[in-house]
Amino acid sequence: MEGIAIRLQGLRKSFGETAAVAGVDLEIRDGEFFSLLGPSGSGKTTLLRLIAGFETPDQGRIELAGQEVTDLAPYERDVHTVFQDYALFPHMTVEQNVAYGLRVRKVPKAERLARAREALAEVRLEGYGRRRPDRLSGGQRQRVALARALVGRPRVLLLDEPLGALDLRLRQQMQVELKALQREVGITFVLVTHDQQEALTMSDRIAVVDRGRIAQTGTPAEIYERPATAFVASFVGVSNLLDGETAHRIAGSPGTYSIRPEKIRVLRESAGPDEPEHATATGTVAEVVYLGDATRFVVDLDGGGRLTALQQNLETSSADVAAYRGSRVRLRWHRRHAVRLPS
Amino acid sequence: MRTEAGRYPGRRLAAILRRRPRLRLTLLLTAPLLWLTVLYLGSLTVLFVSAFWTTDSFTSQVVKVWSTDNFHALLTTPVHRQVVLRSVVVALAVTVLCAVLAFPVAFYTARVAPPRRRPLLVAAILTPLWASYLVKVYAWRLILSEGGLADWMLAPFGLRGPGYGLPATVLTLTYLWLPYMILPLHTALEQVPDGLLDASADLGARPGRTFRSVVLPLVLPSAAAGSVFTFSLSLGDYITVQIVGGKTQLIGNLVYSHIDLDLPMAAALGTVPVAVIVLYLLAIRRTGALDNL
Numbered sequence: 001m002e003g004i005a006i007r008l009q010g011l012r013k014s015f016g017e018t019a020a021v022a023g024v025d026l027e028i029r030d031g032e033f034f035s036l037l038g039p040s041g042s043g044k045t046t047l048l049r050l051i052a053g054f055e056t057p058d059q060g061r062i063e064l065a066g067q068e069v070t071d072l073a074p075y076e077r078d079v080h081t082v083f084q085d086y087a088l089f090p091h092m093t094v095e096q097n098v099a100y101g102l103r104v105r106k107v108p109k110a111e112r113l114a115r116a117r118e119a120l121a122e123v124r125l126e127g128y129g130r131r132r133p134d135r136l137s138g139g140q141r142q143r144v145a146l147a148r149a150l151v152g153r154p155r156v157l158l159l160d161e162p163l164g165a166l167d168l169r170l171r172q173q174m175q176v177e178l179k180a181l182q183r184e185v186g187i188t189f190v191l192v193t194h195d196q197q198e199a200l201t202m203s204d205r206i207a208v209v210d211r212g213r214i215a216q217t218g219t220p221a222e223i224y225e226r227p228a229t230a231f232v233a234s235f236v237g238v239s240n241l242l243d244g245e246t247a248h249r250i251a252g253s254p255g256t257y258s259i260r261p262e263k264i265r266v267l268r269e270s271a272g273p274d275e276p277e278h279a280t281a282t283g284t285v286a287e288v289v290y291l292g293d294a295t296r297f298v299v300d301l302d303g304g305g306r307l308t309a310l311q312q313n314l315e316t317s318s319a320d321v322a323a324y325r326g327s328r329v330r331l332r333w334h335r336r337h338a339v340r341l342p343s
Numbered sequence: 344m345r346t347e348a349g350r351y352p353g354r355r356l357a358a359i360l361r362r363r364p365r366l367r368l369t370l371l372l373t374a375p376l377l378w379l380t381v382l383y384l385g386s387l388t389v390l391f392v393s394a395f396w397t398t399d400s401f402t403s404q405v406v407k408v409w410s411t412d413n414f415h416a417l418l419t420t421p422v423h424r425q426v427v428l429r430s431v432v433v434a435l436a437v438t439v440l441c442a443v444l445a446f447p448v449a450f451y452t453a454r455v456a457p458p459r460r461r462p463l464l465v466a467a468i469l470t471p472l473w474a475s476y477l478v479k480v481y482a483w484r485l486i487l488s489e490g491g492l493a494d495w496m497l498a499p500f501g502l503r504g505p506g507y508g509l510p511a512t513v514l515t516l517t518y519l520w521l522p523y524m525i526l527p528l529h530t531a532l533e534q535v536p537d538g539l540l541d542a543s544a545d546l547g548a549r550p551g552r553t554f555r556s557v558v559l560p561l562v563l564p565s566a567a568a569g570s571v572f573t574f575s576l577s578l579g580d581y582i583t584v585q586i587v588g589g590k591t592q593l594i595g596n597l598v599y600s601h602i603d604l605d606l607p608m609a610a611a612l613g614t615v616p617v618a619v620i621v622l623y624l625l626a627i628r629r630t631g632a633l634d635n636l
Contacts, residue, residue: 054541074544081545087538091560100556101546152546 003030003065005156005188006051011060013046020046021057022212028156028190028205030065033182035191035199038209039235047209048158048192053077065155075104080149081158085165086141088133094120094144095129101152119151120144122181139170146178150185159191163198175201196236200224208232224260230341233258238308240264242338246305250281256341263337264309266297269328280332281307285324295321299331307331387617394610405606413611423597427615430594433513434577440517441524441573442566449528454535461533468525476519480586483515487587507589515587516577523572531565532558567630574623578616 006028013021020043028034036044049055051062053074062070069077080101088097095116096103102112120126123143133141142162149157162178163171179202182189193199199206200220208215208223208231216228227233230241243256251257274280286306287298295316297309309331313321360367394413397406417423452464471479486492486504493504505511535558543553581595594616601609 052541052545054544073549074541075547075549079545081542083538083542085536085538087536087542089539089542089557100543100548104543104546104548104552104556148546 004028004063005030005032005065006190007061007063007066008047008051009061009063011047011050011062012058013043013050013055014058019043019212021050024060024212024214026207026214026217028188031186031188033179033189033191033202033204035193035203035206036209037193037196037199037206037236039194042209043212044192044194044209045160048081048160048190051156051190052079052081052158078155079158080152080154080156081160082142082145082149082162084161086133086145088141088144088148090133092133093129094125094131094133094136097133097144098129098148098151100148105152115151116147119147122150122184123147123177138165139174142166142174146181150181150187153185154187156188156190159189161192161194163193163195171198178202200236208236210235226339227258227341230256230258233339233341238310240307241341242305242307246301246303249303250279250301250305251335251338251340252279257338258341259307259333259338261296261308261310262294264307264331264333266299266309266311266324267330267332269330271330271332274332277335278332279335279338280330281305282328282330283307285327285329288321288325290318290321297324297329299329301331390610390613390617393607394614396607396610398605398607403604413608416608417611417615423612426592426594426597427619429509429591430578430616431619433509433516433593434574436513437516437520437577438524438570438573440513441521442570444517445521445524445528445569446566449525449532452525453529453532465526465529468522468529471518472522477582479519480515480583483511483518484587487511487514507587509588509591512584512588512591512593515583516580519583520573520576523576524566524569527565527569528562531562535561564630567627571624571627575616575620578619 004027006026008024008026011021011024011026012019022043024047036047038044046055050057051064053069053072053076057070060070061068064077064079089100092100095113098119099112099116102115107115117126117129120129123146125140125143125147128136128140128144133144136144142165145162159178163174166174175198178189191199191202200223203220205217205219206223207217210229210231216223216232218226223232223236227236227239233239233241238261240259240261241256242250242259244254247257248254269282281301283299283301285297286300287296289296289298290313293313295311295313297311299307299309301307360370393405395409395411397408397410397412398404399406448468452461452468456464484507487507489506491504497504505514539557539561540553543557544550548556579595581593581599584591584593584596594612598609598612601612
């Protein structure tokens with residue numbers, strides 16, 4: 001039986017005229033890797049700061065493990081944060097940084113040093129304890145921040161764009177490590193990110209945040225395959241949005257539809273009979289972009305509208321795909337992949 | 344047709360300077376280097392050398408013969424030792440008072456006051472530095488005079504002002520040098536990132552704990568930097584003590600009183616604050632304060 005780690009009810013927070021959080025209800029389960037995904041300015045960081053206690057909500061209620069904490073100070077909440085800029089104490093060694101939370105809680109010195117070393121080992125930083133934070137690389141600082149937040153074994157760990165400052169390769173490596181670490185310690189992780197790839201890779205569940213509200217909550221697959229709004233469809237991955245007359249013509253009924261480019265197959269115009277569950281459209285290739293592992297086709301449909309399709313380069317090479325420009329093609333996709341969005 | 348160089352007379356010079364970095368450096372540094380070596384180090388050297396001369400007690404002429412008599416006298420005369428000790432204690436007392444008074448002020452101007460009002464507050468802290476030193480000291484003389492403002496304000500509590508003397512000197516010097524302590528503290532407090540305070544609270548520290556374990560260690564080097572000013576300015580002062588110090592004597596007064604009669608002795612006395620300040624700087628260096636100056 002899984003408990004609820006965090007429950008947010010009717011949460012609102014404004015800064016001056018702008019509503020950063022405009023009515024959020026959310027439940028995050030115990031032991032879950034949960035991501036708040038949204039563009040900058042969507043209010044996801046404010047949401048995190050409300051949970052941590054750095055901001056107090058104008059309205060609404062925050063519960064941690066069934067206890068109301070809405071008006072509690074950060075130091076009264078069993079929640080630790082990994083900050084975007086790491087916020088390591090520059091006047092302390094790595095070990096002292098990690099042990100700080102324990103020192104504040106009056107854990108005896110020998111025990112807190114032992115636990116700090118253990119936490120540093122967890123993030124693979126053994127032997128760095130005596131260094132100052134300014135003697136570390138970005139990735140190492142990130143690990144120290146992680147160790148510092150984890151050593152006290154909080155109920156919930158909040159991560160504010162923790163990988164944002166790292167280069168791509170390191171970021172991908174840390175994504176894997178972070179996920180493994182979360183499984184190992186079993187603590188609820190709440191990650192704030194604007195990187196949809198990051199959210200999809202690491203999360204058990206994702207909440208997509210749009211202008212201070214939750215646009216959709218679900219597993220990565222649900223979010224990706226069944227976007228609930230046009231915003232989710234376009235923000236998470238790339239999507240073709242069809243509406244109006246084009247949608248009516250292609251999908252058979254009016255409405256707004258989202259189709260992922262990789263679900264669309266590019267065939268010769270004369271391609272054989274379609275299965276009943278398939279939808280097709282013909283058109284002219286307007287643009288071909290060779291991406292190495294795949295090729296992106298932009299096709300102007302007969303009768304108006306435009307679709308982007310993505311094809312794995314299984315047998316084709318860059319010279320082959322270039323020849324497609326201007327040629328007539330038939331696009332085919334499974335009907336269930338054209339997701340109808342609420343208008 | 345006019346050339347490019349003709350249109351901008353400075354351009355040729357600029358081109359020459361760009362190609363010759365050494366010439367550039369020479370032009371840039373000659374004046375300050377001359378100032379440093381001739382005026383500053385030169386006069387210091389003269390001071391040190393003349394401290395080892397003596398004065399003929401009959402003719403009052405300076406005898407340019409190497410001797411350590413002056414330093415011997417300085418170390419063995421009880422009055423001199425007492426004055427040196429008193430000067431150091433005064434300088435330390437002024438420094439401690441400045442730090443204690445400056446911290447809340449700087450904390451307010453750097454972290455509590457609305458950001459838009461902060462530059463104004465800093466300017467307000469600096470305004471006393473625009474007034475003449477003598478005017479300010481005489482103002483304190485009036486405040487501390489018998490029946491003056493200090494007496495009048497303390498009367499309801501059955502107390503009297505400190506009058507002229509050592510406490511008055513410490514008080515006046517504290518007032519004079521306070522801005523030199525507030526400014527570095529203000530800058531340091533302003534630069535403490537909010538994120539560190541959040542992080543400390545996040546890890547379970549109450550505000551008092553955060554203050555002791557995060558804020559204070561981060562601004563301590565700046566307090567030490569400020570103390571270099573308050574300490575050395577106080578140690579060298581001899582005017583304030585003449586105006587509000589009653590009969591109190593500090594090193595500066597000793598130097599002053601020896602200048603006409605026994606110049607080498609005055610020079611020997613003058614090396615004392617230099618030595619004390621060098622020792623103070625060496626002690627301060629260990630806090631890392633000098634990296635921030």
